[in-house]
Structures are given as C-alpha cells and as structure tokens.
Amino acid sequence: MFAGMYMSDPKHIHIAILDLYEGVANQGMRCIRELLTQYAEINQLRIEWDEFDVRSKQELPDLSYDLYISSGGPGSPLDSEGSEWENKYFNWLRSVEDYNTGDRHLIKKNVLFICHSFQLACRYFKVAQVTQRRSTAFGVFPVHMLETGHEEPVFDGLQDPFYAVDSRDYQVVQPDTQRIRSMGGAVLAIEKERPHIPLERAIMAIRFNENMIGTQFHPEADASGMSLYLQRDDRRQVVIDNHGFEKWQSMIEQLNDPDKIRYTYSHIIPNFLKHSINNLVEVEA
Numbered sequence: 001m002f003a004g005m006y007m008s009d010p011k012h013i014h015i016a017i018l019d020l021y022e023g024v025a026n027q028g029m030r031c032i033r034e035l036l037t038q039y040a041e042i043n044q045l046r047i048e049w050d051e052f053d054v055r056s057k058q059e060l061p062d063l064s065y066d067l068y069i070s071s072g073g074p075g076s077p078l079d080s081e082g083s084e085w086e087n088k089y090f091n092w093l094r095s096v097e098d099y100n101t102g103d104r105h106l107i108k109k110n111v112l113f114i115c116h117s118f119q120l121a122c123r124y125f126k127v128a129q130v131t132q133r134r135s136t137a138f139g140v141f142p143v144h145m146l147e148t149g150h151e152e153p154v155f156d157g158l159q160d161p162f163y164a165v166d167s168r169d170y171q172v173v174q175p176d177t178q179r180i181r182s183m184g185g186a187v188l189a190i191e192k193e194r195p196h197i198p199l200e201r202a203i204m205a206i207r208f209n210e211n212m213i214g215t216q217f218h219p220e221a222d223a224s225g226m227s228l229y230l231q232r233d234d235r236r237q238v239v240i241d242n243h244g245f246e247k248w249q250s251m252i253e254q255l256n257d258p259d260k261i262r263y264t265y266s267h268i269i270p271n272f273l274k275h276s277i278n279n280l281v282e283v284e285a
Helices: 028-043 084-100 116-125 177-182 223-230 233-243 245-255 261-265 268-278
Strands: 003-005 012-019 046-053 067-070 110-114 129-145 162-173 186-190 203-209 212-215 282-284
Touching: 012 028, 028 046, 028 223, 028 268, 067 268, 084 116, 110 116, 110 268, 116 129, 116 162, 116 203, 116 212, 129 203, 129 233, 129 245, 162 203, 162 261, 177 186, 223 233, 223 245, 223 261, 233 245, 261 268
Parallel strands: 012 046, 012 067, 067 110, 110 212
Antiparallel strands: 129 162, 129 186, 186 203, 203 212
16 A cells, blocks of 8 residues: 655646846746746646745745746845845745755755845855856856766756856855755856866856755746847847947857757756656655
C-alpha cells in the first residue's frame, strides 16, 4: 500500500510572480508571462498566475501557490535595507523557508530569484557581499559554469559557457561557500573565469538550498522581443547615449544569434518549471 500526498489536479499549476520593477516600464514581466504561456501550451498544462507589486504596493503572495518567480528591478539592492517593503519581502521569504523546512510538508515550494531579487536573496541568506560595480554591466555576456553548475537540473542542456542578458550596476562577490554548503546550496556560475588575472569575478548563479535558486542575469530575456524593443528609436537612443553605438550594435547582433540568448531562454526557466512541477506530486511509501 502507498499513502501519498497529491495535488488535486497535477495539470493545473498556480504560480505567484513577485514584481520588483516598482512600476518602471520593463521587458522582464512580459518575458516571464510569455514563457509561462509557452510552457503551458507545449506541455498541455493549465498554468495560472497572479502578480504582486512588491515595492510600490507592498503586495506579497501567501503560501497557497505551487511555485514562485521573483523578478528583476531597478535601483539599488542596498538602499532598500530597513524599508517597509523589503522587510515584508524578507518576511515572505522566511515564511517559504519555514514551510519547506522539515518533513511536515511533503510538497515543497520552489522559488526562482532573478537579478535584483537574486541580490536581495544573497543579502537575506548572508551568503555573499553585494557591492556597486565600477561601471554598469549591460549587454550579452558569457556565463561560466562551475562544476556544481554542470550538476544543476535548472542548467540541464546548457553549453559552457552559455550567454545571458545582463543589466546591472551592482554585483554579488565574496561568496561564503561554507555557509552556502551548510544550507544545502552551491555557487553555480561566475561572470568570467580568468585564472591568471587576480581580479574577483562576480557570482552569476547560486542554488541557495534544495528549493531556492537565483541568477544574476536575466534568463527570461527573449531574443526577438528584446531585439525589437532595442531597435525602437527611443530605446536605441537611450542605449547609445548611455553605452555607445558599438554596444547597441553588438547587443542586436548577439540577440539574433540562435546559439546565445535564444538557447538560454529556452532552457533555464523551462527547466525550473519542469523540475518544480515534477516535484509537486510526491508519494510516500
């Protein structure tokens, strides 16, 4: 005999998207919605989601959702320390962590942290330093997997290095690997490995524990949509003014390379969804 704990309908998935964009126009939320829609159609699932405006309206989801995706966002991940919205965000994160701890709940809650959320999670878990970069990282960059990255289910099928959209003024450095290991996690990827240059490279992905993973880059960035967006006259001029024409031209070329951003887009979040949804139905002998 098997006694189990099942979802009422394993083909009906409820997802909470935590929106940290603070009302600023962005491509991230559009890309996340489209990825969820595509995944549902391909896998014949009914996926429903609710969006929570974390920073402007201090909205946070409860624990009734099957999994959670926490977005990128503008501004400093340091200046929000002690703010009301960040305290509520960390309280929510603590509640998910408590839910997943121990054997009380067989079905755990998986969380994906993207960019700004990843930096906040690093502060929350006290696993690394979050610092301001000397210059903005903006463009398409190679991400180098560590050995642990090759074993990570969410990175399954990726090339090494793989390419990702990066847009940030802050970085995660000086990981406390002992603390990360004690949590059941691992550093998965770094900005760029330069063994012969004594320059610390930023952390690009961490598995915090069995149920929580984060990336510094934007795995949701979709190549065609981002390319069209950056070719709009207003966006084109903003990028050129801030980063130069060559950076804009390089980004358009790399977005249209099928082996780069399209490959990352089609693997990381779909892998996260697959891994999370497969874990939603557990059987206890």
